Amino acid sequence: MKISPLFYLTCALAPAALMGALAGLTRLNLGAPAKLWRLFQKASLVALAFAVMSLAVNAHDAYWPGAVTATSLSLVLGLLVQLLGTVIGTFSARYLEGEADQRRYIGALAAVLTSVHLLLLADHWLLLIAAWAAAGMALQRLLCFYPERPFALLAAHKKRIADRLADVMLLSAAVLAWREIGSGSLTALWAHIAVQGLSQSLQASAVLLVLAVALRTALLPVHGWLIQVMEAPTPVSALLHAGVVNLGGFVLIRFAPLLEQAGAARALLLMLGLATALLAGMVMLTRISIKVRLAWSTVAQMGFMLLECALGLYTLAALHLIGHSLYKAHAFLSASSVVRETRVQALHGDASRSGASMALAPVLTTSGVFLVLTLAGLAAWPWWWSVVLGLAWAPLLWLPAAQTDAAARTTQLFFGILTAVGLTLAALAAHMLPLGLHDAPDDRLGVIALMGMAVLYLFQVLLQKQAQLLSRWRRWSYAGFYLDEAFTRLALRLWPAHWSPTSSSAVAARPADAPR
Numbered sequence: 001m002k003i004s005p006l007f008y009l010t011c012a013l014a015p016a017a018l019m020g021a022l023a024g025l026t027r028l029n030l031g032a033p034a035k036l037w038r039l040f041q042k043a044s045l046v047a048l049a050f051a052v053m054s055l056a057v058n059a060h061d062a063y064w065p066g067a068v069t070a071t072s073l074s075l076v077l078g079l080l081v082q083l084l085g086t087v088i089g090t091f092s093a094r095y096l097e098g099e100a101d102q103r104r105y106i107g108a109l110a111a112v113l114t115s116v117h118l119l120l121l122a123d124h125w126l127l128l129i130a131a132w133a134a135a136g137m138a139l140q141r142l143l144c145f146y147p148e149r150p151f152a153l154l155a156a157h158k159k160r161i162a163d164r165l166a167d168v169m170l171l172s173a174a175v176l177a178w179r180e181i182g183s184g185s186l187t188a189l190w191a192h193i194a195v196q197g198l199s200q201s202l203q204a205s206a207v208l209l210v211l212a213v214a215l216r217t218a219l220l221p222v223h224g225w226l227i228q229v230m231e232a233p234t235p236v237s238a239l240l241h242a243g244v245v246n247l248g249g250f251v252l253i254r255f256a257p258l259l260e261q262a263g264a265a266r267a268l269l270l271m272l273g274l275a276t277a278l279l280a281g282m283v284m285l286t287r288i289s290i291k292v293r294l295a296w297s298t299v300a301q302m303g304f305m306l307l308e309c310a311l312g313l314y315t316l317a318a319l320h321l322i323g324h325s326l327y328k329a330h331a332f333l334s335a336s337s338v339v340r341e342t343r344v345q346a347l348h349g350d351a352s353r354s355g356a357s358m359a360l361a362p363v364l365t366t367s368g369v370f371l372v373l374t375l376a377g378l379a380a381w382p383w384w385w386s387v388v389l390g391l392a393w394a395p396l397l398w399l400p401a402a403q404t405d406a407a408a409r410t411t412q413l414f415f416g417i418l419t420a421v422g423l424t425l426a427a428l429a430a431h432m433l434p435l436g437l438h439d440a441p442d443d444r445l446g447v448i449a450l451m452g453m454a455v456l457y458l459f460q461v462l463l464q465k466q467a468q469l470l471s472r473w474r475r476w477s478y479a480g481f482y483l484d485e486a487f488t489r490l491a492l493r494l495w496p497a498h499w500s501p502t503s504s505s506a507v508a509a510r511p512a513d514a515p516r
Contacts, residue, residue, distance in 0.1 A: 008054065008057055011050050011053045011054035012075065013068065013117075013121065014046075015048075016113075016117035018050075019043065019044075019110045019117065020110070022039065023110035023111040023114060026107030033103060034093075040110065041093070043110075044082065044089055047082050047113075048079075048082045051082045051083075054075055067127065068122065070121055071254075073253065073436060078117055078120050080325060080326075081113065081117065082117075084239070084242055084243055084325065085109070085243075088239050089109060091238075096235075104145075105141075105142065108141040109138075109142065111134065111138035112138045115134040115135035116244065116247065119250075120250065124185055125178065128170075132170070132251075135244055135247070136159070136160075136216075136244075137163075139159075139239075139240065140156050142236045143156045143232045143240075144156050145233055146231065146232070151228045152231040153497070154488075154497070155224070155231070158222070158224055158487070158488065161495050162215045162216070162225065163216065165212075165215050166216045169209075169212035169215070170208070172205075172208050173206075174205075177189055177201070179201065186254070190257045198258070202258065206255075206259060209265070210265045210268050210269045210272070213251055213252055213269075214272050214306070217246075217247075217248030219273070219276045220272075220275060220279055221484065223280070223299045223483075223484065224484030226241075227292065227299070227484070230291045230292060234333070237294075237295075238329050238333050241294065241295070242328040242329035242332070246302075246321050246325055248305075248306065249305045249306065249309065249317055250318075252306065252309040256312075256314050259310075259312075267445070269309060269310035272306065273304065273310055274448070274452045276299060276302065276306075277304045277452070277453075277456070280299040281300045285460065286477045294328070301320070304320070305317050305320045305321060307449055310449075311385075311445050311446055312441045312442050312445075313381060313385065314438070315431055315435060316439075319427070319433075381439075381441070382441045382443065382446055384443065384446040384449070387450055388449065388453050389424075389427075391453050391457045394457065395460065
């Protein structure tokens with residue numbers, strides 16, 4: 001039976017329409033917050049049903065060129081966004097019980113979901129830019145839900161600066177592309193590139209796009225606001241880290257036809273992504289606060305995801321985006337239980353550090369497995385990415401240096417190997433999903449990425465075995481290499497913000513990245 005394109009587009013756009021209508025209704029006086037939360041949950045479940053339906057029918061030929069289009073990836077992410085929005089909304093209803101101004105919170109949450117749904121379906125530069133800007137402005141209201149907290153205000157101010165700079169660069173990229181092809185349609189842009197390749201204007205447009213994504217995705221050195229939003233409610237952190245900040249990865253995947261031929265843009269993206277992944281990964285190793293570690297982890301993961309896009313591994317980047325969203329939503333919403341588990345491990349003296357003697361063997365083991373898969377034609381990635389995965393998963397095979405019980409060491413090694421095998425099979429199986437993506441790996445950039453990840457692994461080993469040698473580095477790392485302090489001073493000098501004297505003194509007296 002042929003599915004009507006109108007029915008298909010209705011299913012695809014219904015989640016955005018429902019959440020947008022709900023955002024509008026919150027401006028009316030509809031009663032107590034509990035009633036609004038029930039309305040939000042019902043609307044979210046209906047939107048979730050439409051998201052499932054749109055993914056089930058998935059009529060690829062049904063779209064409005066130059067307005068909206070639904071790809072397999074955008075439908076999968078639309079379902080993921082609505083699922084996370086429903087869960088986070090349900091969690092928020094209990095978390096904020098008794099708080100003032102819940103109506104504003106519900107409206108802002110619904111507005112964020114509406115904007116993200118529209119961005120995922122955008123087939124025009126203006127719709128994409130407007131939806132991304134709207135998502136950021138709605139999120140600002142959530143970040144400042146507690147306006148008396150100075151660090152929340154500072155984080156929101158720095159995010160606003162980064163967002164507006166990103167808007168300027170996106171508009172500039174759109175103007176260059178529009179003038180080149182005579183249309184703001186992204187579908188028309190892909191068709192033009194396929195026939196005529198990239199001109200100098202489109203090369204410049206790609207560079208501006210990369211810079212805009214770096215600003216929106218909190219890459220170094222504009223990452224500080226992502227760390228400092230820990231003062232916002234926990235469900236807001238879950239929404240930000242699991243959803244909104246990941247949008248940069250989707251935009252780059254969407255613009256894969258442009259990036260594939262833009263050598264300068266890919267090289268710039270590689271440098272930004274690799275530097276962010278390395279530095280944020282080092283900082284995360286020295287942090288203590290659970291939520292701050294999670295925030296630094298997000299910065300590192302964003303760098304890693306954009307690195308995958310620079311290397312042309314778009315399928316891996318999409319899978320990384322989905323996995324990171326699910327993990328971070330769970331991690332933030334269950335942060336309190338993680339704290340309890342960490343305390344229990346500390347009381348029991350759980351040793352989780354390994355000796356340097358066990359640092360090389362795991363790399364050889366995991367990398368060897370991946371290389372065999374690659375040479376046998378079973379892996380869906382180049383040989384150099386096999387070694388990168390080997391470096392990333394080798395710590396699973398590290399054994400505690402203090403562990404002397406042979407049986408316990410054997411058991412831990414067995415479960416480490418089992419986990420690595422499970423992750424490998426999951427990665428291979430996930431590549432079979434019909435996401436409609438085509439990879440374009442670059443071997444030269446891949447070797448550079450491999451060397452960078454080897455440096456990070458070396459620091460991990462030295463941190464476990466020779467911590468005394470890195471005492472000075474640990475101080476710099478704990479402070480985030482002072483990159484955020486430099487950006488904050490520059491931002492406040494160029495775009496001053498005004499707080500009350502009490503708030504200003506609190507900001508000045510407290511380290512910018514202090515655990516909370």
